[in-house]
Amino acid sequence: MKFAVIVFPGSNCDVDMYHAVKDELGEQVDLVWHDADNLDQYDGILLPGGFSYGDYLRSGAIAHMSNVMAAVKKAAEAGKPVLGVCNGFQILLESGLLPGAMLRNKNLKFICRTVELSVQNNETMFTSLYEKGEKISIPVAHGEGNYYCDEATFATLKENNQIVFTYASDVNGSLSDIAGITNEKGNVLGMMPHPERAVDELLGSADGLKLFQSIVKHWRDSHVVNA
Amino acid sequence: MYKVKVYVTLRESVLDPQGKAVQQSLSSLGYRGVEDVRIGKYMELQFDDSVTDVEGTVKEVCEKLLSNPVIEDYRYEIEESANQ
Numbered sequence: 422m423k424f425a426v427i428v429f430p431g432s433n434c435d436v437d438m439y440h441a442v443k444d445e446l447g448e449q450v451d452l453v454w455h456d457a458d459n460l461d462q463y464d465g466i467l468l469p470g471g472f473s474y475g476d477y478l479r480s481g482a483i484a485h486m487s488n489v490m491a492a493v494k495k496a497a498e499a500g501k502p503v504l505g506v507c508n509g510f511q512i513l514l515e516s517g518l519l520p521g522a523m524l525r526n527k528n529l530k531f532i533c534r535t536v537e538l539s540v541q542n543n544e545t546m547f548t549s550l551y552e553k554g555e556k557i558s559i560p561v562a563h564g565e566g567n568y569y570c571d572e573a574t575f576a577t578l579k580e581n582n583q584i585v586f587t588y589a590s591d592v593n594g595s596l597s598d599i600a601g602i603t604n605e606k607g608n609v610l611g612m613m614p615h616p617e618r619a620v621d622e623l624l625g626s627a628d629g630l631k632l633f634q635s636i637v638k639h640w641r642d643s644h645v646v647n648a
Numbered sequence: 649m650y651k652v653k654v655y656v657t658l659r660e661s662v663l664d665p666q667g668k669a670v671q672q673s674l675s676s677l678g679y680r681g682v683e684d685v686r687i688g689k690y691m692e693l694q695f696d697d698s699v700t701d702v703e704g705t706v707k708e709v710c711e712k713l714l715s716n717p718v719i720e721d722y723r724y725e726i727e728e729s730a731n732q
Binding site: 478479482483486514515520521522524525526527528529567569570571594 | 661662663665666669713714716718719
């Protein structure tokens with residue numbers, strides 16, 4: 422399986438993401454600059470964390486107008502897995518690939534620590550190797566991770582099981598402790614916590630690795646004969 | 649030439665933790681009558697004469713980029729300004 426890690430000016434978790442895939446997952450991966458206009462050769466798209474365009478205007482607001490985003494949308498429409506982490510999640514929200522928006526953390530502080538998440542939905546291509554309700558430890562590092570959406574959107578999220586990860590206890594004021602959601606089709610996941618920073622016990626937790634392994638499993642099951 | 653002033657504010661239904669912190673700070677300074685503070689953004693855009701539909705363009709950029717309709721409202725003022 423071949424992944425693209427999209428690099429925007431100001432991305433800073435791109436190399437972590439690259440090594441998580443290359444060294445821990447053992448799959449192919451390229452760093453792809455934001456002006457690329459074709460992602461057809463990739464089976465999965467990863468939008469890393471950071472501060473694209475210095476978070477000017479709003480987090481992710483400028484990056485979502487990047488040239489590469491048309492290709493990301495195309496990949497999403499084709500059903501390919503698209504994962505946005507932290508700033509990547511914010512970019513997916515700005516681009517409309519995921520519903521809702523991010524507000525500043527309730528306590529106005531940048532929060533950087535490992536938190537406990539609950540896997541709310543393990544029937545997605547991103548979470549099939551987790552147990553439903555499993556508690557996992559994944560680091561967060563953000564100032565604007567306070568997820569917000571209107572009531573109608575929230576009802577739809579619940580109805581379609583789009584809420585995939587929640588914080589085990591309140592971290593940033595997010596609506597219903599939401600930490601990660603998918604689109605309706607289930608192939609676009611945005612999450613504030615950083616699974617790529619939790620792929621080896623040496624890093625303090627390897628709980629994020631199963632997320633990437635789930636993506637690969639889903640791809641193998643549908644693309645490789647006798648997988 | 650047109651000078652456009654754009655104000656982007658958080659929707660009424662959206663909590664503004666920053667505004668709340670400022671309101672509390674004002675209150676602790678003794679300004680107890682300040683009931684609420686909402687923080688927004690102010691932008692100035694300068695249009696040259698090549699833009700024919702200034703108002704239409706302003707609305708378009710407000711909706712596309714300058715504000716996020718999920719959490720923000722915008723309003724604008726258009727002023728004619730002299731060529732410099």
